[in-house]
Amino acid sequence: MDFNRRGMISSMMICIFLFSSALCAAEPAKEAQAGVKTMKDLLADIKKTVVFLGDVSEDRRTNKKNINLYGTGFLVRIQDIYYLITAKHIIRDQDSGAPKDGEMYVFLNAKRNNINFRKIQEIKKNFKVDWVFHSNPDVDIAIIPWPLDLANDDVKVVPEELFTKSDRIFELYDIFFLSFQPGIEMTTKILPVFKTGTVSTINDDKTFYINASAFPGNSGSPVFLKPSPLRFDETNVSIGGNNLDGTFIGIVGNYIAYQEVAISVQTKRPRIVFEENTGLSKVWPVEYIQEILNSDVFKAQQMGLKKLFKIDSAK
Numbered sequence: 001m002d003f004n005r006r007g008m009i010s011s012m013m014i015c016i017f018l019f020s021s022a023l024c025a026a027e028p029a030k031e032a033q034a035g036v037k038t039m040k041d042l043l044a045d046i047k048k049t050v051v052f053l054g055d056v057s058e059d060r061r062t063n064k065k066n067i068n069l070y071g072t073g074f075l076v077r078i079q080d081i082y083y084l085i086t087a088k089h090i091i092r093d094q095d096s097g098a099p100k101d102g103e104m105y106v107f108l109n110a111k112r113n114n115i116n117f118r119k120i121q122e123i124k125k126n127f128k129v130d131w132v133f134h135s136n137p138d139v140d141i142a143i144i145p146w147p148l149d150l151a152n153d154d155v156k157v158v159p160e161e162l163f164t165k166s167d168r169i170f171e172l173y174d175i176f177f178l179s180f181q182p183g184i185e186m187t188t189k190i191l192p193v194f195k196t197g198t199v200s201t202i203n204d205d206k207t208f209y210i211n212a213s214a215f216p217g218n219s220g221s222p223v224f225l226k227p228s229p230l231r232f233d234e235t236n237v238s239i240g241g242n243n244l245d246g247t248f249i250g251i252v253g254n255y256i257a258y259q260e261v262a263i264s265v266q267t268k269r270p271r272i273v274f275e276e277n278t279g280l281s282k283v284w285p286v287e288y289i290q291e292i293l294n295s296d297v298f299k300a301q302q303m304g305l306k307k308l309f310k311i312d313s314a315k
Contacts, residue, residue, distance in 0.1 A: 042246070043194075048156040049074045049222065050192040052107040052180045053090055056117075067117075067186065072179040072252075073106065074222040075146065075157040078293060080311055081302060082157055084146035085289065086220035087253055088133060091120075091142055101131075106146070109154040109189045116153055123147065129305070132298045139288050140219075140253040143298070145305060158222065164247040166206045166285040173199045174228050175210055177252055179221035196226060197281075206285050207253075214255040214281035221252040223283050250283040 054069035073086035084106065091101040101120045110116040124130055129145045148155060178192040197212025210223070227245040255278070262272040292298055305311070 045156050046224070046246075047178060047192050048109065048154060049076075049158050050178045050190075051075065051084065051155070052186075052190050052192075053086060053104060053220070054107065055103045055105060067107065069107070069180050069182075069186075070217055072192070072218060072220040074178075074220070074251075075148075075155055077157045077159045079160075079302065081305055082146055082148055083143050085141065085143050085222075085251060087251065088140045088142040089254070090220055091131060092133075097137070107186075107190055110152050111154045112152065113188050115186065115189060116149065118147075120144075127305075129301060132292055132295065132301060134288055134292050135295065139284060140282075141251060141284055141288055141292060143289070143292055145301070158248050162246070162248045163286045163290070164225065164244060164249050165287055165290075166202065166208065166249070168244060169199060169202065169208065169225070169249055169285070171199050171202060174226035175199060175212065175223055175249070176226045177210075177212065177218075177221040177223040179214070179218040179252070182215065182217045200280060206287055208250075208283050208285065209256065209280045210283055211279055212281060213279045214252050218252055218281070219254055222248060223250045223252060224248055248286065250285040251289070253282040253284050256280040256282065 051073045052069050053071035053073055054067055057066050057068055058064070059066060071086060071090035073084050073090075076083050076085055091099065091104065093100055104120045105117045106120060107115055107117045123144070123146065127145065127147065131142045131144045133139070133142055174196065175198065176194055176196045178194055180190075181193045184191055184193065195212050195214075195218075197210045200209045200211045202208040214221070225244050225247050260273070260276075261270045263270060
């Protein structure tokens with residue numbers, strides 16, 4: 001896709017701001033003939049909200065271009081504008097804070113049964129947008145407006161109405177998330193995998209741990225409540241369907257590692273560090289995303305986009 005053509009701006013206006021209901025599509029969703037979507041259809045829709053992040057390298061011997069993936073992201077709709085959300089540590093160095101997205105691309109499925117990809121730096125330059133972070137630098141979330149090509153992109157987005165805050169989440173709730181999985185090779189499309197688990201513990205800062213193993217590449221994955229026949233809260237237990245099933249509850253940060261240090265018998269100094277994945281992963285809940293959305297930096301960027309594309313600022 002050529003983002004430098006002048007005429008692309010008007011079409012991108014449609015791509016960024018057009019949406020439909022429920023799990024929003026980049027084009028009007030087709031209703032199932034029976035009037036109700038099957039579970040298979042719903043799972044396929046959720047998979048389309050996920051994108052992969054990585055770069056493209058070239059083999060000097062064969063001149064073949066290779067896709068290198070190392071992160072997950074997902075698309076949301078906030079006040080009529082589409083955004084990409086991912087883990088901050090994917091696009092910023094955790095120690096220095098230096099940008100890592102200079103040669104990074106976002107990969108998403110195309111309707112022609114292949115893969116579309118766009119360079120993050122080109123989006124930032126041509127649309128004059130940038131990543132927005134939480135005021136607390138430790139919060140592992142990054143958000144940027146993201147244009148969609150309605151004619152070619154086979155994607156859907158998570159609407160803000162599906163966001164569920166942590167005060168409605170309890171330990172032992174079943175969850176699932178979708179992510180890039182190292183070892184699964186892409187051919188004609190990106191293939192996010194489903195992983196399931198439960199909420200293991202909820203921390204005082206509202207983050208929580210899930211006992212669903214995450215590995216490098218899973219960071220930035222969206223987490224949803226898994227449909228359950230049994231749901232409970234502080235006062236009630238309900239049996240049957242409920243309005244929390246399938247709602248969005250947070251984003252995977254990183255997995256929790258356990259380390260053992262081998263100490264030299266002679267010198268008493270550390271010699272080797274053994275690290276293992278505990279099977280627990282940290283999730284940043286919806287509240288932290290909403291705090292970014294309510295920040296002055298986010299609102300200023302959003303206002304600029306609304307003026308550019310003549311969107312009602314009251315929305």
